[in-house]
Amino acid sequence: GENVEQHPSTLSVQEGDSAVIKCTYSDSASNYFPWYKQELGKGPQLIIDIRSNVGEKKDQRIAVTLNKTAKHFSLHITETQPEDSAVYFCAASTVRSGSRLTFGEGTQLTVNP
Amino acid sequence: DTAVSQTPKYLVTQMGNDKSIKCEQNLGHDTMYWYKQDSKKFLKIMFSYNNKELIINETVPNRFSPKSPDKAHLNLHINSLELGDSAVYFCASSRSGQADSPLHFGNGTRLTVT
Numbered sequence: 001g002e003n004v005e006q007h008p009s010t011l012s013v014q015e016g017d018s019a020v021i022k023c024t025y026s027d028s029a030s031n032y033f034p035w036y037k038q039e040l041g042k043g044p045q046l047i048i049d050i051r052s053n054v055g056e057k058k059d060q061r062i063a064v065t066l067n068k069t070a071k072h073f074s075l076h077i078t079e080t081q082p083e084d085s086a087v088y089f090c091a092a093s094t095v096r097s098g099s100r101l102t103f104g105e106g107t108q109l110t111v112n113p
Numbered sequence: 114d115t116a117v118s119q120t121p122k123y124l125v126t127q128m129g130n131d132k133s134i135k136c137e138q139n140l141g142h143d144t145m146y147w148y149k150q151d152s153k154k155f156l157k158i159m160f161s162y163n164n165k166e167l168i169i170n171e172t173v174p175n176r177f178s179p180k181s182p183d184k185a186h187l188n189l190h191i192n193s194l195e196l197g198d199s200a201v202y203f204c205a206s207s208r209s210g211q212a213d214s215p216l217h218f219g220n221g222t223r224l225t226v227t
Contacts (some may be wrong), residue, residue, distance in 0.1 A: 031212070034215065038154075041221075042221070043117070043219050043220050045218065046215045087154055093212040094212060095211075095212055100161070100169055101212075101216065
């Protein structure tokens with residue numbers, strides 16, 4: 001089955017700096033890669049996703065890049081703000097896995113004011 | 114308006130008891146899920162229902178039994194609770210059961226078994 005590894009497990013940055021979280025996946029048939037943000041006491045919320053026919057996607061301060069050859073994808077947050085502090089999860093799925101998403105282990109991002 | 118709501122938010126109970134968690138979504142989605150998040154924040158799918166039909170049943174003890182009375186509701190009943198069942202349980206829904214259909218999560222039920 002699919003295996004998703006996520007690094008780093010914790011990340012601390014100063015407000016205004018950029019943050020990068022990286023994930024690798026094992027199943028070359030994976031074709032959908034969402035990122036979820038989980039704030040304290042809440043459920044994960046989708047913030048951006050990318051499909052395998054696209055190499056990069058941006059939405060304001062967040063962007064995701066995908067390298068299918070190397071089987072890794074990354075989340076980039078620019079101009080970080082204290083409200084970006086949360087746990088971020090990457091995930092991957094394939095068509096044949098149906099609705100089964102495999103999540104990474106999460107990254108606790110702390111943005112220091 | 115809460116899109117995916119689950120109750121209770123906190124559940125403290127003793128080993129051996131039976132408990133239920135309820136979930137409702139008002140998004141009109143066809144597919145609902147139960148996920149378990151352990152103390153290390155790892156998220157793992159337990160069950161998935163599409164239009165009241167079970168489509169994913171991961172390796173979960175049969176003490177856990179999901180029930181979907183209609184496509185807007187998915188409840189989780191747990192028998193003979195054990196200490197290792199302590200975790201946060203998240204209900205989620207998606208428009209379809211397709212792999213690229215975004216998940217909408219509830220805010221979780223923190224289960225503590227003493």
